[in-house]
Amino acid sequence: MVQGAANWNTEQTQEWLQNYVDDWVSFYRKQTDEGEVASYIPILQEANPDHLGISIIGKDGMKVRSGDTEIPFTIQSISKVLSFIVACMEKGLAYMLDRVDVEPTGEAFNSIMHLEMRKVQKPFNPLINAGAITVTSTLEGNTSDEKLKPILDLMETILGYRPALNVEVYESERDSSMRNRAIGYYLLETGFLESDLNITLETYFKQCSIEVTVDDLAKIGVVLANDGEDPKTGEELIPRKITRLAKALMLTCGMYDASGKFAAYVGIPAKSGVSGGIVALAPPRVRDEDLPFINGCGIGVYGPALDDKGNSYAGIKLLRHIAKQWDLSIF
Amino acid sequence: MVQGAANWNTEQTQEWLQNYVDDWVSFYRKQTDEGEVASYIPILQEANPDHLGISIIGKDGMKVRSGDTEIPFTIQSISKVLSFIVACMEKGLAYMLDRVDVEPTGEAFNSIMHLEMRKVQKPFNPLINAGAITVTSTLEGNTSDEKLKPILDLMETILGYRPALNVEVYESERDSSMRNRAIGYYLLETGFLESDLNITLETYFKQCSIEVTVDDLAKIGVVLANDGEDPKTGEELIPRKITRLAKALMLTCGMYDASGKFAAYVGIPAKSGVSGGIVALAPPRVRDEDLPFINGCGIGVYGPALDDKGNSYAGIKLLRHIAKQWDLSIF
Amino acid sequence: MVQGAANWNTEQTQEWLQNYVDDWVSFYRKQTDEGEVASYIPILQEANPDHLGISIIGKDGMKVRSGDTEIPFTIQSISKVLSFIVACMEKGLAYMLDRVDVEPTGEAFNSIMHLEMRKVQKPFNPLINAGAITVTSTLEGNTSDEKLKPILDLMETILGYRPALNVEVYESERDSSMRNRAIGYYLLETGFLESDLNITLETYFKQCSIEVTVDDLAKIGVVLANDGEDPKTGEELIPRKITRLAKALMLTCGMYDASGKFAAYVGIPAKSGVSGGIVALAPPRVRDEDLPFINGCGIGVYGPALDDKGNSYAGIKLLRHIAKQWDLSIF
């Protein structure tokens, strides 16, 4: 597929990749009008539905970026991966897996029904809201800021800067997300919550309103791709076992109730957020020895026009195209 | 992990692997008494719960086999992967994906509820019974034998011999599987079925009663691992696109409602059957260049004592151990 | 409400009532085009949607009839009341209530989901299909004709003639009702069925295709109204305890998932069938001493144009109007 690339130097390779990615982004940007920006949190509606941006970072640090890469957006559900990782680092895997299962559900992300119907002992997985709120409740600390701290710490280590909260989005979510409060009270009654509900929800809404860019997501992706190691220093930022579990969860449950289709057609671990962000990654297992860049790369995508499952419409199309062209699928 | 192995010749490597696998099998065989053989089909109860066997075949043809490798057993739900592949080959992916979705469900394999509750247009995926019966109904042919033929043809090409049906098991399932008849009539009423219900169920029960051994499953696994190519000849036996989709389905939905846990802890595509068989495979993407054998290998397991999800109790433990030791996880 | 009526003789009263009922029937007959004849059993579609007829029979034998009273139609789900009564007479109340509950469900009559979801030990009530099929399976006899016999016997005693089956409807239902076969196989697997499934379904389809007229339904109603006694002779045709239970079931579950609204707005025990028939009755508890006719009367209605719940559109409106005018509500 990438014939002759073996003889290129890094610069040539990057230029060559850049051209391709630019083409693809401009092609799929035209499709953004088939999606719609999220409306359930009022302030998210202000996003520009025409935006589409991508950042890909290899484990060697090579970057290919294209489109609207400078727009900051809130991390939303992508934070569920980070809070789960941090909680596992604080409490251990066994503790966490006693409190939340790791099974996909087939239900929408905000379903309460599943909890009630199955008389389950625990939420289905950490990437649906019921599971994520349970996870957040296990974080150490007596205030939402204390609970949030290790998430921001981990992000700072990975990103090289401490990300900020978008206060306006936080307040908007805190004041409008009645379904999450319903889920929270349900969890409180059934004994899943390990902290005060208000502090838990405050933390949850804060973690969702952390502001990032596609570069940030790509940097998170590359650490996950490399089993939790900093690709430059080899330092373990996240234990390998936890990273692997997080990636398996992303593949089976990361894209809401379109996770199965994403696994089938794109085939890489990814997690989306309702603001239009997607973090994705290619585990370092690809065959193409001529293109080591894509082996273990992290990918950040932003495209706020969503499909009916809540995933970035153009973002998924773009990822599918890239995964196909570069054979990123892990299968 | 496998230090020094790089200098070994093939024979040394195989002997070395054989020793390990023998150890593991004899260790996990002791745990078979924590599972129970399936009771829902009367004849399956006659299986010996102490049996445990494994066959691993590399793309270079190297074989490591251990334990009860000679016991024939019926393929059961593992046939759902093959019938889906054959139906996609006959009708095309687009046609099939109009008729069955590819989303995991979180429900037990034999749930009717899901169909009714969600007012879905199609069953959730081809690996639950409702989806598998729908898939079987799309197979070409006017009789169950005609419908079954392309499945047996594909197996013959892969296995080198034409597998036989276990008539006793077939008759036992045909006469006892009331839930599948309930699902079948439900599908008939809702318009999913594309063939006569009796012929469809006859075909379905026949495909489930195809008799195989762990070697056969390993051979099927190695073809899937290598994207549908015969690893010896490079000939395409199954189109790559269909193979990839099948592997994604196996990972997200292959182990009933323990699929998420299997993805998290083992991390390779696999499909189990209620007779205690499991087909698994490692896509050719592993890092360990010293151990090329496991790169793209197929695995067949047999252990009829099942856990409460319907998967081989010792078989899953054995696979989990091997995947960890050899780092087979695709994540 | 019926001032001066106290001084009338029977003939005057009847004439007076007749005029009213004629007016009401001709008024509501104009509304039949807001309903639609049942389509799920092909042959039912041949009914004339403009038909509307009613027969009211007092315990003293006075009859008021109006509209299309001569059209024969199949009894359909109304037979569920009779089969439950007969089964209770054969097996005793305790036996039957071990096998089927008497709770309303809120679900459509043909739901399987409820059985699966609640892990119930028994179907919700004898007036949904799952309950009715279970009830039919408990009837004595080795063939469908033997099982059907006591139902026809009871009807013959009440009606004064032995009703016939509509063979064409029977065959149409037998060949088209896939949902009932799905329910049947589900019940078979879960151990609810007490007879061979095919014989049970054959009996069930036969009992549904018994042909009646509005007069027949009114005669059945008057016996139920009078706690199981023949109003002329005082002979006990159905034990009082069973009759009371049947009436309570009719009130809480008799009109599919519009039973609550019927209880609220009409307020008398009634059971509808998908062919457009309704049997209703006024327990002998009305206050209006001037109008003894309506005290303990039975009512048969026929109007094949159905509303979206499966009840006769104009029939319900007509019953609601009569119940209001004559204050039939039991509340």
Added chain:
Amino acid sequence: MVQGAANWNTEQTQEWLQNYVDDWVSFYRKQTDEGEVASYIPILQEANPDHLGISIIGKDGMKVRSGDTEIPFTIQSISKVLSFIVACMEKGLAYMLDRVDVEPTGEAFNSIMHLEMRKVQKPFNPLINAGAITVTSTLEGNTSDEKLKPILDLMETILGYRPALNVEVYESERDSSMRNRAIGYYLLETGFLESDLNITLETYFKQCSIEVTVDDLAKIGVVLANDGEDPKTGEELIPRKITRLAKALMLTCGMYDASGKFAAYVGIPAKSGVSGGIVALAPPRVRDEDLPFINGCGIGVYGPALDDKGNSYAGIKLLRHIAKQWDLSIF
């Protein structure tokens, strides 16, 4: 059944009835230890499980009281009948029935699932929590006290005194009923709520903690029995149409998911509360002209030991016995 009673004077009748009721109460009081006092609201656990009391008031004012009649208890879910009546009086039936359906559900009183699963436009009925909270949200007023006022006004008119809140119970419910908060937030998100959630829940918890005795419940019952009229003065306290609807709801949905069984075995409109109270009534339609007392009587029962459905264990048995002895069933 009550032979010779026709010749008795009122005093004789009352004495005779009193003897019977005393016998029955002392008999069923021995069965209280088969139930358990409610635990979901901590303070309710302090009730004495051995208590059993009943008050029966005829429309002529005759009273028969027995057992623990002086114990005050909180009205709990019985208030749902009153808030629905008051809301209908304020807003009209049509307005209310647009916001809450009148169908029984088959689900437990505190189910959220039903709302989610059926994509219903409105809660199933005003006697499950989701419906009752919706009803309370429609009450006029800007504070919980303003909203509560018409309920207390109506009770004052009926009881002859203004009932008080049990502040301890109110605070206990307010602080512990997480499921109701979950339901409240769910209703808020789906647009059912017509007032501020906190004020609505405050009102709801207040209405549940109104303190009553069995005499009070019997007085409410006798007004409902007589279609909303004060039995002494004939004055309309509640419009007849609303009263009838309330009674139909009590019969079909008043006893949680045992409503069908209560209708079948007791056969009169009744509503229970988790504190062990039951209000019941016999519509004035009984046949027994020798015993006019029971024709149109109201009944209050208190027995805090509950069965597994949340109804007073001994209370239901006592009502069933009385209904049978006096033939109160409306069927």
